[in-house]
Amino acid sequence: MMKEKINIAWLKRDLRISDNLVLDACERDCYPYLIIYIFDSDIIKADNISKRHLQFIYHSIKDMNSQLNKYNRSVKILYGSSTKILKEYLNSYDVKNIFAYQESGIKETYVRDIKIKKLSREFNTNFKEFEKDCVERGIKNRSGWDSRWFKKMNEDITKNIFTLNTFEDTINIFEPPKSFINDISCYPQEYVKPGYKNAIETLTSFLDNRSQNYNKHLSKPLESRKSCSRISPYLSWGNISSKQVYHFLKNHKKTKGIPGFLTRLKWRSHFIQKFESEHQISYRCANKVFEKMKYTNDSSIIDKWKNGATGFPLVDANMICLKKTGWINFRMRAMLVSIFSYQFDCNWKLGARHLAELFLDYETGIHYSQFQMQSGTTGINTIRMYNPIKQSNDHDPNGVFIKKWIPELRNIPVEYIHEPWNMPPLINTLSQDSIYNNPCVNIVESGKAARTKIWSFKASKEVKNENKRILHLHVRNNIRRA
Template sequence: MQIFWLKRNLRLRDSEPFFLSMKASRSHGRVLPLYIHEPGLIAQPDVSRQHQMFISETLAELSEELEALGGQLLQAIGETVSVLERIHRCSPITRIWTHRETTQNAQYQRDSAARAWCRENAVEMMEVEQNGVARGNQAPCPFAEYFSRSIQMSLKDPTGADLSQRFAPLPFATCNINDIPLAMGADKPGRQRGGRRAAQNILSQFFNVRNLSRYPARISSPNTAWDGCSRLSTYLAYGIVSDREIFQAVDGVISVGHSNLTAPEFGRLQDRARFFLERLNWRRQYLQVFESHPHVETRCMLPQFDGVREAEFDEGLFQAWSTGLTGIPFIDAAIRCLRECGWINMRLRATLVSFATMNLWLPTRRVAQFLATEFLDYEPGVHHVIHQIVSGTSDFQALMVYDPMKQALDHDPQGQFIRRWVPELCELNDGEIHDVSRTAGCHSQKADDVGLGPYPAPVVDCKLTAKSAKSRIHALKNGFPDPGPVGTETHSRQMGLL
């Protein structure tokens, strides 16, 4: 019997492991689709209830898809090796097919243990690469070449096929969903729903000439990004869609534009498509960096930063930031939106991380771990690398210090986003809502109705703390001693904020 092992590759369309396992069913045995609910992974500090619920919804649809093909999905509870051992005793396993993943250390160790078990039991582990990420001595494929190959591929889609003779029967009953250990936290009412149907809706609705043409202009403001971004990141993170599917969707829009637009209009469309694809290229680059430097999950990329922020960690500042009570309206709106919906746009994410690690000088790892549980689209290989870049602890040369006041004025000038998520300030006019000297102490009936008190004063002076952070990071990156806080602590204490 063969195993088709589903991890963060929860799809059948454009799934090489699924296609190859089906193809090999006559020579290596029928195929058992398997998903394992692993208590050790569920208990990890970067896993939250919203992730678990999203996966549960996806597995429910995936189970339906498999049944339509004539198969059944086995869901089992337990650590991977013990589950494989149990299956192997019931029906000997010949091969395990799965995607090779670039993910957090806990899952990498799980995969290593599974490989070791396979070697001990003469089972072939067939790991198929994805996202164009190279491992070991492999040379990364240039993005242009990878994209070109991807759009020329015929993506396998088993929909409508009768594969019942190729599937193995369940060796034992699938688990009771009520027996699965619960991840920490609560589900988010405003998050995206799991499953292939939701992803397909986005693929069919977002990728057209109009949306791709206006994409660059709509992704920076939280007021337009909600539907200006593709919102496919979560479905990519869990492998519900592949990057190749998205490449082909973009190529399809270009083909339509070539047939229907004037030459100048088509040129602009091509520029906007390149802009979109550049973001997917960044994703691939981040994954490749994480593949080569997995320690960035737990340590700074530049070792001179290890322990620097930790030595000055302030729990009060962390709590203010993580609960949306910093007194900086744009930051508080961002964190409150995130805690409700599990998603904010890329610029807002960078602003949130910059404020936490620069203005509040919070440890990069603590910030990244908290946000991992809040982002529904948490993809470890992307998440941890970006946090290192924004917090200044990587070898990326430019400092990405985002002034939250400027970001608010540039991308939420009328305060729409702030008013929605910070009801304490809903009665202020456009000018007042960006003036922290006016926001401190504000309250409203709307805020009172949801149990919020008066809005707090700013916990830090953004300009002074940014200046201090830049000075410290510049010194550490250039081999000089850390000068320590520069003119910020005294100011903050005088304001009664620390």
């Protein structure tokens, strides 16, 4: 019996029906096609993937299906091993093409894609992966990368057009367990709402109004929640493409915050490209010599950091806020990493997974590149050691953000909100055992020790020699402004 000829559109971090080359390729070909998303049971158990990520993915797919319904199409949600699932389809149908985007992800996703390439060859199926967000696979250095980024970003947006579907898939053995769907079907109201429409509304409100104070409020923990774009989750999970955002910016009336935002859009691709070119930074130091650095790694301090109970008000408020909402601004993220690695003297690897699970906009390439920059283990970047008390005074001077997220501190006088342990006993209303009477480290002494350690290590000949390799691989030699 002749097998039916079909194509498969395999979605990963490209959960949209516009500017989607995968779906466009299927429509342009002559065969009926199936759109699938696989909740890979091996990958969702891996480090860094958390329930909030799965919730965002699931509701993004629901949004896609509401748009595809009029074409009698939908994204079929599958659960299990990607290799086993696709092998079943290759056995059951004459699959001519599997179309997908490249994914610059954790080791497990890379290994998965290698297996699918091998499997496709065995069945004489073309496995076509499209480049995503101008991140190039297999380049040896960054020569000309910036120019290519602008060229690709200025190309036309793909206008996806859909025909009415008549194909019916008969494979029903990989449906997700009901318990799994029930667990991810609820969606906390504190998170940004998934989907292309919400992405466009968020971007529009930013450009029309909220961007006016973008540069001014970028680092402030409270004000940035309004003045930052807040589109990072949509970019991370592909509800909107970088090219769509770029064109949106180009065609919009110029406002004060747009140039700075455009620069950060390009930097986003830059950091993912760094990871694509050297994915090992997810489990080892970017500068390999820093693997020799010793840390205290006090487990009790690590637990306090994870739970927002360090005794430093701004640190704790940000961790609590992040747990609840899935987002804090860049400077506050940098501060959490900095104090963990420097003043708390903990190896960055022990904190990276925790924050990855909390960031709703978790993007592997950005996460590990930035985590190592803020931990000082790249060897080539400026050491930035954030003092949480200074950051608190600078960016939350009246303690409004702190008091919002730490009820225990709501009645503390403003002059002591950043250092409540300095309150005179007569006005100290904290309980005797409050962590804010005695933070987990002496910030001055621990900071001094950290500076001595990191700078002496960075100055070593070994580190400097390794820096040459890093610079050759990652530094762009023809940076062009937008």
